[in-house]
Amino acid sequence: MVIKTEGLTKKYAKLTALDSLDLHIKEGEIFGLLGPNGAGKTTLISMLCTILKPTSGKAWVNGFDIVKEPAKVRKSIGIVFQQPSVDDLLTGRENLAMHNLLFGVPRAIRKQRIDEVLSLVNLEKRADDLVNTYSGGMRRRLELARGIMHHPRILFLDEPTLGLDPQTREHIWEYIVELARKESMTVMLTTHYMEEAEQLCDRIAIIDYGKIVVMDSPQTLKNQIIGDVVKLKQMIPDIEPIRQLDYVKNMQEKEGLLYLSIKDASKHLQDLLTHTGPIDFVEVRSGTLNDVFLHYTGREIREAEAEGGFWERVMKK
């Protein structure tokens, strides 16, 4: 186990940000943490990378105790923080050079690594400009470049692609996945982009109010929990018989519309419609991770809100 937690807990004065979390992550795994704003994702990552002390519980990263052996933990990890942390008053290249020194990258490969990550995030041309002349997305790219430059054993990414254009996102994920496969680097990431999590992660955990609600591979979660989603409007709203059907996993009524998740729409739709009676309208699609997320957390994720937060923080300076 590259990352292991046992009853990991963080309490603030009024609230419990992380509530007795148990987690096992294997080497080379790409693990996604999903959860609404304030769920405790950043709190978990901060503790694992030793900048926040747990209130109780234990955790090991790369086999090292995060409280007793923080120095060894730090040697094993790379991190991209949710909040921007590149140095404004240095150039992009200087930020990377400083990181090389701080993270003990061997002298012989320093220059090569810098060039490699600069071209990855497409910042070669701006590398010698001060960071305070960068756009928000460019800063984010620099930050990502910095986090992976020293090829850590374990990479923590806290909403790494927030504010990035789709091209850059694609580019960066390719690189990270390749690094994960080639050097069996372990990745723990948080994101509010469900497609991203679905595509990349071997496993995801949905957390809410500091607790893991569910944890499995995206595929399994989709198949087991959601299957296909049927949205329909009945002429005669009598929904009880439908709830009894064995292929109906879940049912919700909202504003006169019925939302069903059913096992296999191609097989059961015909039968379903015989039970609903005449209908006004029907729509069928396969379930997504978004449906899983909403199923467990019961409210729309506030992606726009999170993004606003990021820009606000970038612009504050």
Place this chain on the structure above:
Amino acid sequence: MSLLNELEGMYAVWLREAKIYVREKERLISSGVSPLLWIFGFGTGIGANLKYIEGYPYQVFIYPGIVVMAVLFTSLFYGIYIIWDRKLDFLKEVLVAPVSRTSVFAGKVLGGATDAMVQVIFLLIIGLLINIPLKPLIIIEAFLMLLLISVAMVSIGLVIGANLQSPEGFGLVINFVMWPMFFFSNALFTLQNIPAWLTTLIYFNPLTYGVDAVRGIILGINHFPFYIDISVMLVFSVIMMVLGVLSFRRM
């Protein structure tokens, strides 16, 4: 944790500070102006009435005290940058790095001392222009002594900065450290004909020994033997550095 890694980490922290210092012209200019005001404004004005102290014109007499003052102010105020670093999250990158807090602290101390010593060089040049008796050996000795004072004062600033959350709070606290240290020292006057209570305060102020040493080196006027001056400053520096490392560990 190899020694080379630690040294490189320290160097990285220092280099960042040095680069920023050079880039922020306001910092350089503002720290040069106030000592000039003291030497020319205060020194000339009071000097016109006072004439001579210990055989030197007042302006010359207070020169070492003013240089120490410049070091004191710049070094102490340097601690405020750690608060900004933390507020703007730049510090996180350094805090998660596999470099001990001792090295990070040492890098910061050197960064602050660099600021102060650039100012010292500037003031030494002014000193030569206004006929302070500065010979090469004197310059070297004074420089080293001032460096020691700077290290102690930067450490105090960083201890305060590391334990506070807001720049405003820092400004408040540092004023309660800086002004008493300056006024309850021998920077502007000798220790003769002074009321006993003030003498006691001055004897308890570590800066007194720094000023005495620098004045001894430059003008040959000593109140305490030199070995006492330097021992007090050394012990004081070490205590402050230990407190600094402890504060950085808690960050």
